[in-house]
Amino acid sequence: MNVEHYMKRALKLARRGSGKVSPNPLVGAVVVKDGRVLGEGFHRAYGEKHAETRAIESAIEPVAGADLYCTLEPCCFTGPEKHQPPCTDLIIRSGIRKVFIAMLDPNPKVRGKGVEILRQKGVEVSVGILADEARRLNEGFITYHTLGRPFVHLKIAQTLDGRIASKEGDSRWITDEHARRQVHQWRARYDAVLIGKNTVQVDDPELTVRFVEGRNPIRVVLDSTLSLPLDRKIFHPPDPEKTFIVTGPDFDLQKRKALETRGITVLSVSYDLEKGDELFRRLNLGEVLTALGDRGIRSILVEGGGALFTSFLKSTVYDRITFFIAPRVLGTGINTFGDLGFTKISQAIRLEQIRIRHICTQIQVEGYRPGFLKETEVGLVPGSETVPSRFQEISI
Numbered sequence: 001m002n003v004e005h006y007m008k009r010a011l012k013l014a015r016r017g018s019g020k021v022s023p024n025p026l027v028g029a030v031v032v033k034d035g036r037v038l039g040e041g042f043h044r045a046y047g048e049k050h051a052e053t054r055a056i057e058s059a060i061e062p063v064a065g066a067d068l069y070c071t072l073e074p075c076c077f078t079g080p081e082k083h084q085p086p087c088t089d090l091i092i093r094s095g096i097r098k099v100f101i102a103m104l105d106p107n108p109k110v111r112g113k114g115v116e117i118l119r120q121k122g123v124e125v126s127v128g129i130l131a132d133e134a135r136r137l138n139e140g141f142i143t144y145h146t147l148g149r150p151f152v153h154l155k156i157a158q159t160l161d162g163r164i165a166s167k168e169g170d171s172r173w174i175t176d177e178h179a180r181r182q183v184h185q186w187r188a189r190y191d192a193v194l195i196g197k198n199t200v201q202v203d204d205p206e207l208t209v210r211f212v213e214g215r216n217p218i219r220v221v222l223d224s225t226l227s228l229p230l231d232r233k234i235f236h237p238p239d240p241e242k243t244f245i246v247t248g249p250d251f252d253l254q255k256r257k258a259l260e261t262r263g264i265t266v267l268s269v270s271y272d273l274e275k276g277d278e279l280f281r282r283l284n285l286g287e288v289l290t291a292l293g294d295r296g297i298r299s300i301l302v303e304g305g306g307a308l309f310t311s312f313l314k315s316t317v318y319d320r321i322t323f324f325i326a327p328r329v330l331g332t333g334i335n336t337f338g339d340l341g342f343t344k345i346s347q348a349i350r351l352e353q354i355r356i357r358h359i360c361t362q363i364q365v366e367g368y369r370p371g372f373l374k375e376t377e378v379g380l381v382p383g384s385e386t387v388p389s390r391f392q393e394i395s396i
Contacts, residue, residue: 064095102134140299163333188214
């Protein structure tokens with residue numbers, strides 16, 4: 001079997017840690033000798049043993065002379081924030097002959113250093129096997145360590161004529177259960193789900209995971225003056241510690257105390273007066289993302305509404321957009337986006353690396369913010385074998 005076969009297995013193992021390891025990355029590892037798999041493992045939960053350690057310790061016989069397949073460069077440092085010892089030490093002690101790595105670790109404490117340490121000790125290293133898949137697997141981790149903020153994914157359900165709700169605000173349901181199941185799968189994987197004040201007022205959502213198995217994400221609501229009434233479902237969850245309200249500097253002190261008494265976290269950021277005139281749009285989205293990143297949040301699914309989508313596009317602090325387009329026509333209604341300030345077609349945002357597929361009767365169209373893939377590109381070690389990190393375009 002070729003090297004891609006074993007790396008695919010390592011990637012499949014890594015995905016089993018989804019929703020459990022953040023702010024650490026998803027990592028899988030496989031030990032192979034003479035065409036036989038001796039051991040395998042993945043990072044199961046934050047603070048627990050790393051994938052490489054589990055793979056080596058689970059081996060059915062000594063691993064000296066074997067090959068190790070890792071979806072991410074093995075860690076090589078110690079520190080107060082580290083719960084586990086460097087994986088490079090164990091790899092060297094165990095006598096592993098060669099290490100195949102999908103991509104380098106974007107963390108500056110590791111990036112390239114793990115590979116260098118292994119090579120200095122006589123371990124052969126090859127980097128870039130299925131780098132595309134590995135990169136997509138850890139978009140939140142990579143974005144945080146390259147851009148200094150969480151990965152932001154805008155999820156938009158709209159009609160054929162670009163409406164996300166009727167003129168009265170009704171949006172249930174534009175898409176069917178098949179599309180909503182996909183969204184709940186994302187909720188179970190992403191660290192947080194973020195919405196604006198208007199969405200809470202109109203839809204009164206719970207933002208929980210229901211259609212699939214998985215843990216509930218952190219719920220983030222932008223409410224610049226804490227004006228939302230306390231009877232909203234978002235303020236009465238079974239796990240209040242997973243509800244964050246982000247407000248501006250002019251918040252209601254009594255309301256803040258009432259929320260914090262319930263176990264809800266209230267964060268305050270400054271206004272961005274140049275980015276629109278609606279209250280929650282005035283919150284500085286860059287500061288919002290920084291505050292959430294400081295609390296270990298590495299990936300955010302933004303679920304609405306239209307003014308919030310517009311603010312993210314105008315502030316250019318988003319990374320991926322997914323449209324679920326339903327075969328419905330509303331005529332008048334609430335637009336997906338507001339005024340972006342463009343006057344020419346040439347100014348329009350052109351997403352990169354587009355993917356298109358059917359979900360029952362809906363069409364799912366998604367792509368990345370222009371420049372995102374280049375901005376978060378992880379450099380490769382000179383002399384290593386590489387595979388271009390690009391996503392395949394799919395058309396229908």
